[in-house]
Amino acid sequence: MSTETLEAPVVKKKEALLSKRRKKFVTDPLNDDNPVTVQVLGICSALAVTTQMKPTFIMAVSVIFVLIASNLTISLMRNLVPGRIRIIVQLAVVATLVTLVSEVLKAYSYDMYKTLSVFIGLIITNCIVMGRLEAFALGNKPYDSVLDGLGSGLGYSWIILAVAFFREILGSGKVFGYALFDEMGIDFTTNGLMVTPVGAFIVLGFIIWVQRTKTGYVEH
Amino acid sequence: MQQSNSYIIIFALVLTVILGGLLSGVAQVLGPTQKKAIDLDTKKQILGAIPSEKLALEGMEADAVLDRYKAVITSVVTDYEGNLIDTNEKGGPMVAEEVNIEKNYKKALEDRQYPVFKYTSGGETTYILPTFGAGLWDAIWGFVAVSEDFTTVKGISLAHRGETPGLGARITETEVQARYVNKSIVDASGELVAITMIKGEKNPESKLGPTKVDGMAGATLTAVGVNKMLLAYLDCYKNYFEKNVKGASALSMNQ
Numbered sequence: 174m175s176t177e178t179l180e181a182p183v184v185k186k187k188e189a190l191l192s193k194r195r196k197k198f199v200t201d202p203l204n205d206d207n208p209v210t211v212q213v214l215g216i217c218s219a220l221a222v223t224t225q226m227k228p229t230f231i232m233a234v235s236v237i238f239v240l241i242a243s244n245l246t247i248s249l250m251r252n253l254v255p256g257r258i259r260i261i262v263q264l265a266v267v268a269t270l271v272t273l274v275s276e277v278l279k280a281y282s283y284d285m286y287k288t289l290s291v292f293i294g295l296i297i298t299n300c301i302v303m304g305r306l307e308a309f310a311l312g313n314k315p316y317d318s319v320l321d322g323l324g325s326g327l328g329y330s331w332i333i334l335a336v337a338f339f340r341e342i343l344g345s346g347k348v349f350g351y352a353l354f355d356e357m358g359i360d361f362t363t364n365g366l367m368v369t370p371v372g373a374f375i376v377l378g379f380i381i382w383v384q385r386t387k388t389g390y391v392e393h
Numbered sequence: 394m395q396q397s398n399s400y401i402i403i404f405a406l407v408l409t410v411i412l413g414g415l416l417s418g419v420a421q422v423l424g425p426t427q428k429k430a431i432d433l434d435t436k437k438q439i440l441g442a443i444p445s446e447k448l449a450l451e452g453m454e455a456d457a458v459l460d461r462y463k464a465v466i467t468s469v470v471t472d473y474e475g476n477l478i479d480t481n482e483k484g485g486p487m488v489a490e491e492v493n494i495e496k497n498y499k500k501a502l503e504d505r506q507y508p509v510f511k512y513t514s515g516g517e518t519t520y521i522l523p524t525f526g527a528g529l530w531d532a533i534w535g536f537v538a539v540s541e542d543f544t545t546v547k548g549i550s551l552a553h554r555g556e557t558p559g560l561g562a563r564i565t566e567t568e569v570q571a572r573y574v575n576k577s578i579v580d581a582s583g584e585l586v587a588i589t590m591i592k593g594e595k596n597p598e599s600k601l602g603p604t605k606v607d608g609m610a611g612a613t614l615t616a617v618g619v620n621k622m623l624l625a626y627l628d629c630y631k632n633y634f635e636k637n638v639k640g641a642s643a644l645s646m647n648q
Contacts, residue, residue: 224558253404254404255396255400255401255404256396257396257401258401258404258405261405262404262405262408265408265409265412266412269412269415269416272416273415273416273419276419276420276423276427277423279423279427279430280423280426280427280430281426281430283427283430283431283433283434284434287434290554344559365559368558368559369557369558369559369560
């Protein structure tokens, strides 16, 4: 992008819409600072909704929406929110957004609403959302916060979609509900373990293993 | 920065009003659409109790489902004694599809309302009865299609809220539900025994017989829940069949 911001990010006369600094908000959580595999947040839903890709996809979209919208709202209000009740304010905003998602799903995609049931409501308690509000949106400008929300949301999404891919193909022999092995005429024995939450632990463990081997990240 | 207490209280109040207003506004706007979605879902479940209909339901548009439902289903609501109920609590006409089975489940047997969905297609008449009970973790429910003489199951659709995926949750699978088709709910002496799902899977035919179905490996407790639910709810419909179906079938032939 533009070179002036590259060298002097302090002189913020006109920062490019997607400067290097801002790009990092989106790309960092995808790998190096992934909310699920590195920060180990949002594990509960990563285990619960990932038996099939379709509900997982809806879940991912919902979480991205809630992250972006709540980051934006809190960032806009950041100078008004009284410090002493900020957590409650964050919670109220997140709960409202999650209820919105849940109501829309109930109206327009009732089957998905039934499949995801409590897990949509549980986005409220997804640590990623509160974590980003507390760590980022409260101290940054709206546009940056939106990018940060998008980054964390995408980071969460690709992990749960990857987990769901392996669980669905091994557990039910399907990809996005499409009976892959049946179509190819292969007699595939499904693995019941993959359908249970245990399967998610195993797949997630493998993903973390591969990822940390590549990035060289170690817990300290 | 430290704000005054009054600022905090006012901030909290304003925020509550804005968020509350937003939510109730959305609920108002989406309410009718949600009601339609729930209605469609209920009707799909009811029709789904008939195996041939369930097959046809796949890939059917919402309107087509509602048309089909209208064409083949007539419904009434009965009480425990088998008398028909025509008016609801508010004095309006009783609509069987709107009876909340879960709420009724919490009442005493005698106080419950029991919807009956009569399915007529191609000269075949079956009665689809809603059931509700407890699985291993949470609620389970279903619709059982029984023959006119209240002896044979023609089909069943089962659903659950929180049974273990891959184990108890298998009650929603077509293959498991197909085991119930053409099984008998009465024993040799005509006593109502419902259908028992037995322990273990791939039991030999000799262990099954007319009133038992093969179980689900690893989900015995869910199966126990289904068994209890079927027996309890079918028992509640006994009076309805005594009063309205068996005796009345001779009359309705003249219509």
